[in-house]
Amino acid sequence: MRYAETGFNLEIDLSRGSVERVATDPNLTRLYLGGQGTAGKILWDRVPPDIEPFSPENLLVFSAGLLLGTPVPGANRTAVDTFSPQTDRYSHSLFGGFFGAELKYAGYDKIIIRGKASGLVYIWIHNDRVEIRHATHLQGKGALETAALIKEELGQTEAQVAAIGLAGENRVYMATIEHANSSASRGVGVIMGDKRLKAIAVRGTRDINVAHPAELYNICPPMYQEIYDNPQCGDPMAHEDDEEFHVDNFAWGHARKRVKGFWSKEREEKWKAITESVRLRWTGCYNCPKDCHQAIKYPGRHPYFQKCYSKLTYAMAAFEELEFNYNILGLTQEYGLDGFSTPQVLAFAVELYEAGILTDSDLPDFPSDGAGRFFYLVERIVRREGIGDVLANGVYHAARQIGNGAEEYDHNTMKKFEQVPLKLGMINYPYFLMYATGEKMNITQIEGSYPQVPIADRKEREKFVKGWDAAPERFKKWFMEWEPRTHPTVEAAVNICDWNETMHYIDDAIGTCAFLSSFRGQFGGRTPYHIYNLPVFISHASGIDLDSDGLWEIARRNRNLIRALNIRRGLRREDEKPPEDHWKKRDPEMETRLLDAYYEFKGWNKDGIPTKETLDALGLDFVSEDFLERGILTTRKARPANEASAGEGQD
Amino acid sequence: MRLRRVKGRTEEKGAVTVTNGPQKRAVKGIKVDVDKCIGCRACEVACSAFHASPKYSSTNPARSRIRVVIDELNDAYVPVRATDFTSAECTGRHAYTITGKQYRECIFCGVSCPARDLFREPDSGLPLKCDMCENDPPLEEPMCVQACPHDALIYEEREEAGDAAEVRDELEIGLEALSKKHGRQKVIDALARMSKSKRGAS
Numbered sequence: 105m106r107y108a109e110t111g112f113n114l115e116i117d118l119s120r121g122s123v124e125r126v127a128t129d130p131n132l133t134r135l136y137l138g139g140q141g142t143a144g145k146i147l148w149d150r151v152p153p154d155i156e157p158f159s160p161e162n163l164l165v166f167s168a169g170l171l172l173g174t175p176v177p178g179a180n181r182t183a184v185d186t187f188s189p190q191t192d193r194y195s196h197s198l199f200g201g202f203f204g205a206e207l208k209y210a211g212y213d214k215i216i217i218r219g220k221a222s223g224l225v226y227i228w229i230h231n232d233r234v235e236i237r238h239a240t241h242l243q244g245k246g247a248l249e250t251a252a253l254i255k256e257e258l259g260q261t262e263a264q265v266a267a268i269g270l271a272g273e274n275r276v277y278m279a280t281i282e283h284a285n286s287s288a289s290r291g292v293g294v295i296m297g298d299k300r301l302k303a304i305a306v307r308g309t310r311d312i313n314v315a316h317p318a319e320l321y322n323i324c325p326p327m328y329q330e331i332y333d334n335p336q337c338g339d340p341m342a343h344e345d346d347e348e349f350h351v352d353n354f355a356w357g358h359a360r361k362r363v364k365g366f367w368s369k370e371r372e373e374k375w376k377a378i379t380e381s382v383r384l385r386w387t388g389c390y391n392c393p394k395d396c397h398q399a400i401k402y403p404g405r406h407p408y409f410q411k412c413y414s415k416l417t418y419a420m421a422a423f424e425e426l427e428f429n430y431n432i433l434g435l436t437q438e439y440g441l442d443g444f445s446t447p448q449v450l451a452f453a454v455e456l457y458e459a460g461i462l463t464d465s466d467l468p469d470f471p472s473d474g475a476g477r478f479f480y481l482v483e484r485i486v487r488r489e490g491i492g493d494v495l496a497n498g499v500y501h502a503a504r505q506i507g508n509g510a511e512e513y514d515h516n517t518m519k520k521f522e523q524v525p526l527k528l529g530m531i532n533y534p535y536f537l538m539y540a541t542g543e544k545m546n547i548t549q550i551e552g553s554y555p556q557v558p559i560a561d562r563k564e565r566e567k568f569v570k571g572w573d574a575a576p577e578r579f580k581k582w583f584m585e586w587e588p589r590t591h592p593t594v595e596a597a598v599n600i601c602d603w604n605e606t607m608h609y610i611d612d613a614i615g616t617c618a619f620l621s622s623f624r625g626q627f628g629g630r631t632p633y634h635i636y637n638l639p640v641f642i643s644h645a646s647g648i649d650l651d652s653d654g655l656w657e658i659a660r661r662n663r664n665l666i667r668a669l670n671i672r673r674g675l676r677r678e679d680e681k682p683p684e685d686h687w688k689k690r691d692p693e694m695e696t697r698l699l700d701a702y703y704e705f706k707g708w709n710k711d712g713i714p715t716k717e718t719l720d721a722l723g724l725d726f727v728s729e730d731f732l733e734r735g736i737l738t739t740r741k742a743r744p745a746n747e748a749s750a751g752e753g754q755d
Numbered sequence: 756m757r758l759r760r761v762k763g764r765t766e767e768k769g770a771v772t773v774t775n776g777p778q779k780r781a782v783k784g785i786k787v788d789v790d791k792c793i794g795c796r797a798c799e800v801a802c803s804a805f806h807a808s809p810k811y812s813s814t815n816p817a818r819s820r821i822r823v824v825i826d827e828l829n830d831a832y833v834p835v836r837a838t839d840f841t842s843a844e845c846t847g848r849h850a851y852t853i854t855g856k857q858y859r860e861c862i863f864c865g866v867s868c869p870a871r872d873l874f875r876e877p878d879s880g881l882p883l884k885c886d887m888c889e890n891d892p893p894l895e896e897p898m899c900v901q902a903c904p905h906d907a908l909i910y911e912e913r914e915e916a917g918d919a920a921e922v923r924d925e926l927e928i929g930l931e932a933l934s935k936k937h938g939r940q941k942v943i944d945a946l947a948r949m950s951k952s953k954r955g956a957s
Contacts, residue, residue, distance in 0.1 A: 175804050175814055177797070202796070209815060252828050261824070262872060284827060309817035309877035311807070321804060321811035325901065328797060332904040384830040388795035393904050395793040399830055407828050 107315040108174050108646035109133060114212045114234065116227060118299055119160050119219030123234045128213065134648055135723060137613035138170035138213060140196060141662040143185040146216060147194070148665060148727070153672045157189040157295065158275075164295045166207070166215040166266070166304070169615015172390075173208030173312035174645045175321060177328040178632070180205055180390040181615045182266075182283075187673070188291030189298075190277040190498050191520045194669045195291035196544055199266070200389035200617060201284035203306065206264040210308025221300035224273070226254060229306040230263075239302040244270055246406060246438030247282035254305050267303035268296050269440030270486045276496040278446045278485075282437065285387050285397040285409035289442035290521070290545050315647030323640065327632060331393050336628035337620050338394030339412060343386075345376040347426075350413060356420045358451035359516040359525035375426045382430050389617065396619060405434025414443030421447035421525070422454075422474035432478060439486045444546065445498065445522035450481045452499045452513060453491070461510050466491045498522060516683050519675075521545045523683060531687040533597035536695055537702050538604060539682035541712070543666045552623035553607045553631075554579060554600040558586040574625050574634030579603065594697060598705045607635070609659040609666075614642060661722040664706075664714045668727045671736060677703075677712045713737060779914040783887045785836060785900060792832040792907040796823050798899035805888060805898040817877045820885040821899045824862045824873075831858055834899070834908060837874040838865035840882035845870070 115124040128142075136142045143165045155161045164186045171179035182204035188195035207215065210229050226239040242250050251265035265283065272279035272293040279293030314320050331337060341349070348367040356363050382402050386395035387409065398410045410433055418436070419429035436446060454477055456462040457470060464470065467490075471477050484492025494505045499522055503514035516523050518539065524547055534554065535547070542550035553574065559565040569580045582596040592600065607622035611633075618624070621633035633641075639650040650658075667675075680699065684690075703710060707718030716737055719728040731737040799819040806820065807813045816822070820837040845868075849860040867874035867882035874883045888897040895901070896910040934942050 173814060175800050175811070209817065248828065260872070261826075309815065311813035311815040311818075313813045314811070317804075317807075317809060317811035317813075325801070328902065329904060385790070385832070386793055387832075388793040390795065391797050391800050392795055393793075393797065395905075399827070401830070407830060 105313060106130065107313050108170055108642075109138060109213050110208055110211050110310075110312070112212050113214040113216055114229065115216050115218075116234070116236070117219040118217060118221040118225065118236065118301060121221075121236055123236070125212070125232070125234075133170065133646070135658070136662055136665070137610075137642070137648075137658055139167045139181070139615050140183040140185060140609070140612040140666070141658070142613075143167045143183055143214065144194075144662060144665045144669060146214075147185060147187070147669055151187060153674070155187070157187040157192065157195075158298050160218065160220045160299075162187050162218075162295060164217040164292070164299060164301075166203075166217075168204035168207045168213055169611075170613060171641065171645055172204040172615045174314050175324040175391070176616070176641050176645055177324060177331055178389075178392040178394070178617045178620045179615045180392060181611070181617055182207070182288075183612055183615075184281060184288045184292040186292055186295045188277075189275075189294060190291050190501065191545070193519065193673055193675060194543060194666060195295070196549075196612070196666075197281075197288035197290045197292050198612060198618075199281065199283055199286040199288040200392075201264070201286040202390045203264045203266050203283045203304075204615060205390045206306045206308050208308065208312050209310050210306050211310050215304065217299060217301065220298065224300050224302050226267075226303040226305065227301065228254075228258060228263075229304065229308075230260070231308060231310060242302050243273065246270075247280075247287075247440045248408060249406060249438060250303050251283070251305075254303055258305065260305070260307050263305045263307040265303055265305045267440075268293050268301075269438055271440045271496075272297035273302070274486060274488045274496070276441070276485060276488070277498045277501075278442045278449060278496070280440045280442050282440050285399070285411065286389065287437075287440070287442075289444065293440055293442075314645045316644040320641070320644035323644070327641075328391075328393055331620060331632045334630060334632055336630050337624045337632055339396035339619055340627075342396055342398070342412065342415070345372055345379065347372070347375065347416060350416050351420065353526070354413075354416075354420060355525040355527045356423055358421065358448060358455045358513070359523075359527060360451075360455075362527065378427050378430065392617065392620070394617075394619065400430060400434070402430045402434045405431070406438055408434055408437040417443050417447045417525075418450075418478060421451040422478045424474045424478075428475045428478075432475075432482070435479070436482060439482065441482070441486065444524065446482075446485075447478075448516060448522040448525065449485070449495055449499055449502070450478050452502070453481055453495055455513050456506065456510055459509075459513070461506065461508050461513075462491065515685055518681065518683055519545065519679055523686075524548065527685060528687050530689050531691050531694070533591050533594070533694070533698055534600040534604070536682060537597060537601035537698055539686065540680040540695075540699060541601070541702060542605065543663075543670060544605075544608065548623065549608055549618075550605050551626060552618065553604045553625040555583065555629065556626050558583070558588050558590075560588050568629060572629045573636065574629060574631050576603070576635065594701045597698060598702050601702060602705065605663065606656060606659045609662045610635070610638060610655060613658070613662055614638070657722070661724065664719060664722055664724055665727065667708075667712075667714060668719070668724070668731070671713050672730070672734070675712070677710070680712060709737075778917070780917040782913055782915050784911045784913065785887075785897065786909040786911055787834050788907050788909070789831075789833050791905050792823060792834055793905055794823055794825050794832045797902040798834060798908060799823065801898040801902035802888075815877070818883065820874065820883050822873055826859075826862070829857060831856065831862060833858070833862045835863065835873075836865050836885045836899075837867060837883045838885065840867045840884070842869070844868050 113126050115126050167183045169181050180200050181198045184197050186195050210231050224239040225236050228235045247267045247269040250267040254265050255263050266281050275294050275297050277294050280287040280289045281293045351366050382400050384399040384401050387397045387399050388395045400410050401407045418432045485496045488496050494502045499514050500517045500520040503510040538550045611618050611622045621631045625631045635652050639655045643650050708714050716728040798821050799816040802819040802821050803815045804811045824833045851858045888894050900908045900910040
């Protein structure tokens with residue numbers, strides 16, 4: 105019997121219309137756990153680098169994390185993995201809600217989609233019964249509207265649905281996959297649309313078994329209570345009406361301008377009143393007590409769910425007020441557009457218009473106000489009409505297609521992907537490394553365990569470190585040494601980046617939410633889940649004997665495998681550059697040192713390629729063999745893997 | 756039904772309690788506050804784990820005796836407890852509007868009924884019914900209530916006027932079931948016949 109996982113994947117070829125239920129190798133679970141980890145292995149094995157993202161051979165993989173469907177609280181994230189046409193690299197996103205758990209109860213750990221349907225279809229999974237059904241009647245329907253229509257036509261109110269909106273149907277690069285209160289972004293919705301797959305509906309009524317029932321259940325309800333009680337996890341900012349942090353620290357417009365003095369008590373009162381007038385309730389994801397999502401009903405819009413900082417991304421990009429943001433989200437959520445990258449693209453177009461690079465012939469009857477312009481552009485982008493067809497490819501590609509100096513305005517992308525609109529003063533060592541080397545495209549998916557700022561008061565610092573259960577010992581030492589306005593050492597910076605991303609690689613394999621672990625440690629340090637207690641949950645649920653070192657090693661394996669996917673598609677050191685203006689004061693010499701040190705620490709060569717020794721030590725021999733065959737690595741041991749990397753991991 | 760009237764105290768198994776005069780009846784209940792529900796369905800996880808065999812060995816909301824019926828686009832989140840079985844669905848339906856929000860009648864209904872997929876054991880199709888987590892020793896509160904820190908579910912024990920239910924033994928319950936099926940007289944006759952033939956044989 106398999107524990108925590110079902111032991112089966114669902115393979116669907118939309119070109120042939122075939123469906124297969126395929127047993128999986130339990131050994132892969134031991135090596136990669138599940139979720140993003142096992143999805144990475146599938147992409148490595150089956151999507152060679154010459155496969156274009158829009159090829160039918162590209163795969164779109166939905167993976168329920170290993171712990172989904174077990175009683176482990178907050179394990180509800182589904183990873184979606186593929187290759188993105190925007191970056192031509194590995195594309196990865198996660199969504200919460202209820203879909204992944206339902207998939208497990210239907211008897212599958214993953215849905216692997218290949219091929220392309222001849223017309224718009226949706227997939228209906230009801231335990232053993234799987235159907236590919238016509239979806240032409242759903243063409244152009246909103247994402248949440250589609251979910252409601254599918255449930256109605258199936259007579260299955262309990263089905264869970266993940267769907268694309270018009271943006272995905274028209275292969276807009278910023279398209280999302282929407283499900284209940286959650287969505288997956290960063291280049292996965294466009295592939296779902298390319299495969300002509302409007303939605304997946306799933307209903308499952310099977311058991312998920314766990315290896316050590318009593319032991320696991322002894323620790324789950326107390327963890328549920330801890331998550332509920334712990335004010336540092338979940339999304340505490342979402343519950344605050346004081347938005348000073350966001351409006352002061354993030355850049356407005358096309359990641360251009362810090363606006364100081366915008367925030368006031370009057371504005372807070374006004375915004376609070378608006379939010380309270382449109383909020384229906386707070387909602388949570390499967391088996392998690394945190395209520396991080398607002399259910400919103402804005403007049404004239406379908407009800408939708410708002411999460412995280414998307415509350416302000418459109419407003420700040422358009423230099424508008426909060427009410428506009430609630431209004432446009434009602435539209436963009438139904439169209440299935442990413443609330444982080446889309447506002448950047450819209451603001452980029454406005455900038456080009458104001459610079460005279462885009463003209464009235466590109467944008468006939470272009471409104472004069474920020475709000476009007478954003479609505480105008482959204483409608484064109486989701487339909488790929490006129491200039492919208494170009495903007496739908498994201499800032500990097502649009503700038504080059506438009507030309508005429510537009511490239512100069514592409515200042516906030518990295519590896520061809522829109523970054524969070526942050527423009528800061530002094531270079532930050534760990535952040536430089538996270539931006540430069542992260543495979544997950546958005547800093548929020550890389551940062552998170554080590555605090556962003558030091559604590560000035562030594563007594564307070566000591567107190568913090570004393571209760572810092574989540575941190576391996578070496579970080580406590582570095583944090584104690586960290587004085588305000590100073591940089592950590594290169595060694596500390598390297599380790600901080602490593603720890604931060606390691607925790608994300610764990611979450612993304614087992615399906616626990618980053619708001620309970622990998623993203624939240626940076627704010628207060630007390631995460632419900634961490635490297636020391638997660639192995640216990642994983643072991644009791646899955647039966648895999650695991651300790652902290654073992655878990656760290658799996659994360660390292662997954663991290664190198666994902667790295668390898670991008671290396672094989674051409675990623676090299678020269679791509680690992682945060683936007684030029686991300687920090688006003690750069691330090692090229694130190695940046696080189698940092699990158700060298702990080703690569704060495706990771707066991708990568710000077711070009712950022714994992715060495716044969718590193719790969720082989722992690723059991724990734726098939727990667728090193730492939731690299732040697734392709735000439736990505738040579739047999740000559742050009743630069744040795746750092747000896748110290750063998751000790752990488754736990755103190 | 757055998758009732759345990761006081762939290763933390765078990766009745767002796769198999770005892771027959773005869774009650775005299777007017778008594779009060781203890782009723783266990785769960786108060787549901789639909790406004791406090793965040794739709795996380797932890798109650799379903801807890802219920803299905805508790806009722807798994809062996810206990811906690813598996814999770815499956817389809818086996819849960821409490822379900823959160825969610826209608827996202829209408830902002831309806833209603834935890835419903837499985838009650839009785841019916842072989843036929845209602846002949847008509849109501850729709851309620853409560854403070855401006857519309858609810859389908861079935862959303863409040865805990866009956867295992869052919870009109871929908873709720874409260875049926877997924878393998879056998881047999882109806883599921885909430886037993887308030889009957890357990891020996893008894894739980895402080897049913898599992899679903901324990902799983903809800905948002906207080907959308909609140910356990911209560913109240914007393915209602917009426918005869919306290921006697922504590923009956925298994926034989927009595929079995930005989931009553933036979934009486935229901937065959938008629939009381941037939942059961943008496945059968946017993947009489949059996950005792951007679953037994954006497955004759957000895």
